[in-house]
Amino acid sequence: MDFSEFKKIHNYIFSSFPYINKYASYKVINEGSIYFTIKGKDESLPYGLFMGHIDVVPPVNENEWEEEPFS
Numbered sequence: 001m002d003f004s005e006f007k008k009i010h011n012y013i014f015s016s017f018p019y020i021n022k023y024a025s026y027k028v029i030n031e032g033s034i035y036f037t038i039k040g041k042d043e044s045l046p047y048g049l050f051m052g053h054i055d056v057v058p059p060v061n062e063n064e065w066e067e068e069p070f071s
Helices: 003-017 019-023
Strands: 023-030 033-037
Touching: 003 019
Parallel strands: none
Antiparallel strands: 023 033
């Protein structure tokens, strides 16, 4: 599988959100997913879980799309 589009998204995330590098640790999983951990100041407090989804699929039959791919 070609993971080059995922790497572009990873670079976008890190360049657009510079505090991620300052406050989070991260692990790239299977070249496509990124798992971030941000520790709080008080570990006795409840924690939160935030999830997102990145889908990179090559456009197929672009002439049948109602919206431009990746727009």
